[in-house]
Amino acid sequence: MLVLTRKTGEAIKIGDDIEISVISISGDQVKIGINAPKNIDIHRKEIYLSIQEENNKAADVSLSLLSQLRNR
Structure with a gap:
């Protein structure tokens, strides 16, 4: 992990397209x-983890349904 110190008004660049600024x-x-860029999703970590968990649950349900349909 890279740890940087920034003051209010200073920023960090990630590649050419992403800038993170300390506002206050x-x-x-x-x-x-x-x-x-608009094509990059930005979420708080707890929201991101919640989305991942929901996606995993949806994938599990889909696989279960597919198995049930196969067995008929």
């Missing part, structure tokens, strides 16, 4: 801004 710092909260 208040106590233990940091507000960041992300500029990225």
